[in-house]
Amino acid sequence: MAASTRTLRRQLLAWLAAPLFVLWSISALVDYDIATRSVVEAYDRSLLETAFDIGRQIKVLDGRVYLDLPEVAVQMLQIRESGRVYYLVSSEDGKFITGDPDFPPQPEALSFEGANYYDGVYQGRPVRVVGVKMPVESGGYKGHVTVQVAENLAGRANSARQVLLRMTLPQAVLIMLAALAVWYAVGRGLAPLSSLQRELSTRSHRDLSPLPEEQAPEEVRPLIRAMNDLLGRLSQALAAQQRFIADAAHQLRTPVAGIKTQMELVLRQSPAAEAQATLKQLQNATEQTTRLVNQLLSLARAEPGAGRGQGVEPLDLVRLARDTTTEWVPRALSRNIDLGFDSPLAAARVEGDPFMLREMLNNLLDNAVRYTQPGGQVTVRVAPRARGVVLTVEDNGPGIPEAEREQVFERFYRVLGTGADGCGLGLAIVREIALSHGANASLASGASGSGTVARVEFPLAA
């Protein structure tokens, strides 16, 4: 049996149906025995009646014993639905009086006190025989005759089969109805599991909160409790992992600050050209390390399960975006990039964590300023949309090929040939933070077909 067929429903059905089938078989055997017995009794009784009927018509006239029945009546007696009945009337000393001449001989031990039944063979067929000794008192004659009647067994077998069918068929139907009831009941009984499954499959990956237990039946609760226990341990492990990343990044910051400071100092001492080239490379590497450390920290904070200290609050996205953009002006100017802000809205209320949202915009601006060529333009906008607001960061830099626009949201993915050194965590952070705000982050090309527009679409504050 394939693994896929091991459903609970099938298993329950199998476990219920198999014993039922065994019980039904046993019951059929018992039924068969009962049916056979009652059929034998009924047929035997009827056979005996026939024997009596014949016996009562034995008359004696002038010392001659004979059957006082017209041929037609005898035939009526002999013919039955199960076939012909044979008979034999003999005298006390065993002499043939009347009947079927080659009647099977009676067993020797037969005493004929009362009715006697036995099986024999007549004309090559199995027959049931009854023999009875009957008194004959007629015309002064007083004595006994033996009347024997035989009939084919085929009729009995037929009847027994029919009785058996009538008894077992309703049982089989009952079993089938029981199976249907089980099938349906299992479905009904498993409904709490289906709702649990729905609850789990519609859940966001960042939601590690316990599953509701109150609605579930007693039998499902241990499962839910175990799952909740696992969820609890999972979120603890996740939190521990994020704490570790955050701690590691924090620990790295001080030595990186040291390297950075020393690097800037040595570059001020106008070293020889050769050394200067090397130092420039070292400085780039330091910058990259700095960025990676900061991004690791952001990511650890943005991920689900991170114990974010700051809560969600109503805030003005226009103001937050303008302030954050303002902080980037010196860096943009030092790269000769024209950074600007634009918003048709005076204010845009969203629910969010201001710290994380600033972090998100920082990452978008970092990408835009880093990858746009000197002399380029970067513009941050907050604009209304159908049901919410959209934050965009547009640049007229080299742009990102359409095929790669989804991949750049993955961690450590870098667009080839961009020249600038990044570590590819920025957009992963943007997406994490957007997700945790119910917002959607995507990339498109700029209005003129070149450059990049990063869009973060926010739902309106409730």
Add this chain to the structure above:
Amino acid sequence: MRIFIVEDDPVLADGLARSLRAADYAVDGTADGGEADHVLASQNFDLVILDVGLPKLDGFEVLRRLRRRGSRVPVLVLTAHDALGDRVRGLDLGADDYLTKPFDLPELEARVRALIRRGQSGGSSLITHGALTLDIAGRRATLAGEPLELSARELGVLEVLMLRSGRVVNKEQLAEELYGWDEEVGPNAIEVYVHRLRRKLEPSGVSIRTIRGLGYLLERPSNGG
């Protein structure tokens, strides 16, 4: 000018000390919070650069004790944590400024200059920016020693820009600063003053840059041009 550096990372402490000495500050330092507390209790400095994560006594505790003794010396806190809670805590305890590691050295130097200037409030009211000098108290500006003809409002705009040189000043802030000179100053009026000011400063090489949608910025002489 005496600066006291409390930083337990020797590489960073050395880098800071050497850069500040190069800018003619007298620099002392320690790597130990307890010792820092002891030194700060007995000596006077013009600025303290304080790391938060210190052995024995953490930076916040050193700061708390310093302020409890009534010292008003400017304190620049350095920290590896940029969580908002940490920043707020530092400022609540009486820090004057806050830098997250790793920082750019010029940024630190600018903050140091600003803090020392603020610490000497009541002293000189002269601010210089390249060849440009502004006497806040005397309400006069000179360019390479030559007096610059500026209206009161132009001078007001220049003052705000110079006090925040290298940083963006938005129109609302400018309007707020100018408010009180007379009736309300609208954004269009601000544009006019900036335009006039820009023309008068043109020969000096000092430029006022318009930052789209954000405001104006007085470029540092180093990257002006």
